[in-house]
Amino acid sequence: MSSPSLLTVSSAQRLAVAVVVTISVGYTITVIAFVLSAGSFPQIALLIGALAGFFLPHYLHIRAALGNVEPSGAPYGLAMQVVATYAPFPAFGPWWTAAAAPILAGSVLLRLGPRRGTWAMIPIMVFQAWWSSTGPYGTIASGFYYALTVFITGFVLYAVTRLVVVTRELEQARAELAEAAVLRERLRISRDLHDGLGRSLTAIALKGDLAGRLLAGLPAGAAGETREARREIGELVRIAREAAQDVRRVARGYREMSLTQETHRAVALLEASGVSCHVNLMEEELPRPVDEMLAWAVREGVTNVLRHSAATTCSISTSRVSGAIRLEIANDGVAPVETSGGEGPRDGHAATADGAVLSEPEGVPAGRDGSGLTGLAERAAAVGGTVRARRAGRGGFRLTVEVPAP
Template structure:
């Protein structure tokens, strides 16, 4: 049930209750025409004020001129007891009780409705105890029903708003997942394609066989990237730490960066292993794109119920500064326009993980990649840290529960 349909249902039921009590008020014509006319005017006034109050309450608002409207309804309910016979207030009190419950806090509303119930029964009791019980119960039950209808509409509206907010949050989470997976997953693949394409171009003349091999590797990485895109679209990506470490080492070696892998023999929960695998992938991508490293180490170790991943390299030179042998990290000479060996300037020397530069204390200023990696680690209950080493290199550390 939507909030609009609940509102329509509540309005119909509340209007029907008012119409029934108007018909009951017409009974006073059987006593005398004067009493009948007075009772009709009064019950119509009570019903109109009641409807105004309920319409505002269904929108979770106070009625216009509140509390004057409720006060006028109370006057029209109880003052006529002074001149109309047969317990007039018992006819109008059920509508007043509903108005009291929806406009006043429960700590005031329910005690007042209790007093109205007792009064309705007490007025009639000397004449007919059975009718007195009926009048009293009518006040209590009708007031409670009207209050329940209004609460139903308000709760339905709140639930509808909550569903809309949850749907919006789900869309935002999915967008964040796609953005993070594309950055973390395709970043390494595109970097590898650029490096292998550049290497194949440089080997084309002097070693055609090696160039063909690199082109074949480029095609393989491109197919892996296409598969990554399909997995991102389906929302299913399963990574292994060992697989990512081995692929990262092979990619670094092909780019001229010596790499050693030391993985502890530890069985990890699925979430923890995937978080560490993403850490390896992000770290390798950033070694290739943002450093002039010549060596890199990928290692895991176990410490007091957690597993620690460290990816360290030896090269974070100042911006534009070549490595010690005058070559870039891919093993080629920097080009005349300041670009790296891949030809696209993607190796932004001096940048930290995720493209963020080191701060004054050696910590990395978080970029998109490091921020996404921190979110993945937090999802697995872990942490991420990155910054320069005392020897001038760069280290990315991730720790997750084992």
């Protein structure tokens, strides 16, 4: 069984407005209909004036209460409502006052607050009890009934408007608690990254340094192999140290990526892996969100080239196309996609919810290792961009990212 949904500010405000309108119309509609149908022209004019003088301040009180605006200054609007409630008594008798007095009690509570407003309601309740018990058909029971009507109606109007304020405060409290929970989780992740992965990467770098020193002490019989091994170990140490620095930056919360720097790192990594790399970046300063998005795209694209292909060449280029910046990463050496169940070869395309067209990483069957491109598409969608990844020609693969930029 599903749990009931929480009351939102908008639903609470709709409820409050519905209750206020129902009470305001329900209490006064009979008097208004009687005067309009049987009253004289002066009585109709007096009724229109009384309605305007009563409900205009009433509306202002309700609006201020729904907006949680603290009242200030003299209560002129409340005084106008009192006059509009009791001045027509000689013309209409007790019927208009009986309809307006309970609504007036709500305005009293909203304007003066529950402490002072409760005391201010006492004269209203006493007057209602007096005329309803001393009239031609009055009884003590009717006096008690009308006095109780003033009290209950006033607090109902006050309660439904305060419900909106309390609901808004609860929503703010929930948002603050959620933000605090996210902050605590970030602190935990930062601590775990710094204490766990950072320490492991530092140990890898130290072990690499040690291996390099041990190689330096070997006899010179295999100088070429020793030199090559020393170079590879040095590259391993450099990459481990850069990764450790990245972990520390993430843990400290100020990591910033740059397209130029990420491209330089990608070129060094590709060439160290035996992949010839060609770079053609446009000389234009990009907005920070666009630059960071494209840097992530370079990182993801180069990671796929190294992990999922036997590429010998790779190109990275940027260009401006129709108000957008386009990044293209193309490589060769794509492995053929295995098929199962006699379904024939797949084209490697998959559509995401945001409209980006993705592909399985080069030659990797669906569901095995495709989360990187999905995450990249989500990053691109956050800045209004798109991602397309597809096979190009025979054994080629092209990753295209377009991000709007002024």
